[in-house]
Amino acid sequence: MSERAAPFFCPYCGDEDLRPNEQGHGAWECAACSRAFQLKFLGLLAPVTSGDSTGGEEI
Numbered sequence: 258m259s260e261r262a263a264p265f266f267c268p269y270c271g272d273e274d275l276r277p278n279e280q281g282h283g284a285w286e287c288a289a290c291s292r293a294f295q296l297k298f299l300g301l302l303a304p305v306t307s308g309d310s311t312g313g314e315e316i
């Protein structure tokens with residue numbers, strides 16, 4: 258039940274040669290620039306209301 262998210266490109270050099278890092282969940286390392294980084298799930302975005310946002314409705 259892992260919630261892993263695999264990046265497709267290195268956020269630093271843009272290379273695709275990424276491999277999982279042993280640091281923990283969401284940790285990846287780039288073989289091109291030798292950088293290790295970690296993805297973090299921040300949360301879900303608020304649902305976008307269609308139409309104009311002039312109403313200011315509150316639930």
Ligand SMILES: [Zn+2]
Pocket residue numbers: 267268269270271272287288289290291292
């Ligand atoms: Zn890189």
